[in-house]
Amino acid sequence: MCLGIPMKIIEISEGNAVVELSGTRRAVSTALLEEVRVGDYVIVHAGFAIQVLNEAEAEETLALIRDVLEGGSS
Numbered sequence: 001m002c003l004g005i006p007m008k009i010i011e012i013s014e015g016n017a018v019v020e021l022s023g024t025r026r027a028v029s030t031a032l033l034e035e036v037r038v039g040d041y042v043i044v045h046a047g048f049a050i051q052v053l054n055e056a057e058a059e060e061t062l063a064l065i066r067d068v069l070e071g072g073s074s
Contacts, residue, residue: 008020010025046070
């Protein structure tokens, strides 16, 4: 199974971005998206930002992922 993770963009530079989640930072390509800005949340999969999310969607998705990882039953 493949999983895309919501992460927040903290830096952008010529088709790439640095994203962060819980203190972990990664460099990703933004080539698949038309427009992204610092502060946007994006779904990251296989080194690419593949979709822009609003903050509420990102937080909801992250809560669901945490619940699954913790063995919850939401």
